[in-house]
Each structure stands twice: as C-alpha cells, then as structure tokens.
Amino acid sequence: MISPELLDILRCPLNPRNAKLVLVGDYLECEKCRLRFPVKDDFPILVAEEATLPPGCEAIKDLPCHHEGKR
Numbered sequence: 079m080i081s082p083e084l085l086d087i088l089r090c091p092l093n094p095r096n097a098k099l100v101l102v103g104d105y106l107e108c109e110k111c112r113l114r115f116p117v118k119d120d121f122p123i124l125v126a127e128e129a130t131l132p133p134g135c136e137a138i139k140d141l142p143c144h145h146e147g148k149r
C-alpha cells in the first residue's frame with residue numbers, strides 16, 4: 079500500500095510542478111492528464127512510457143501535462 083505521505087509528494091513525471099497523482103484501484107492516476115501509472119510491489123512506476131494513456135488519447139505528446147510541463 080502506498081502511504082498518504084508518499085502520495086502527497088508524488089507528481090506526474092510530465093508535469094512535476096503542478097500535477098498530483100491519485101490512487102485509483104491498482105494504479106496511480108494523474109489528476110490532470112489522467113495518465114495511469116502501474117504500481118509494482120507497492121512501488122509506483124512513474125515513467126510515462128510505462129503508463130496507460132487515457133481513453134481517447136493516442137500519444138503522450140497530446141496530454142495536457144506534456145504541454146504544461148514544458149512551460
């Protein structure tokens with residue numbers, strides 16, 4: 079289980095300044111871009127390439143965090 083303290087400091091790797099993550103079932107989901115990161119052995123894999131894209135989104139470059147994180 080991921081502790082609330084850890085969850086509080088984790089951010090979407092595409093947008094580390096602004097995008098928090100929330101626990102959704104077995105995944106960590108970015109509250110902004112809805113990218114879903116897998117959790118393996120209680121260890122979140124915060125790598126965009128390993129994450130699941132939200133429905134309707136076909137590429138990481140189309141995510142809002144991808145744009146915001148570059149500003």
Ligand SMILES: [Zn+2]
Pocket residue numbers: 090091092093097108109110111112113143
């Ligand atoms: Zn994000």
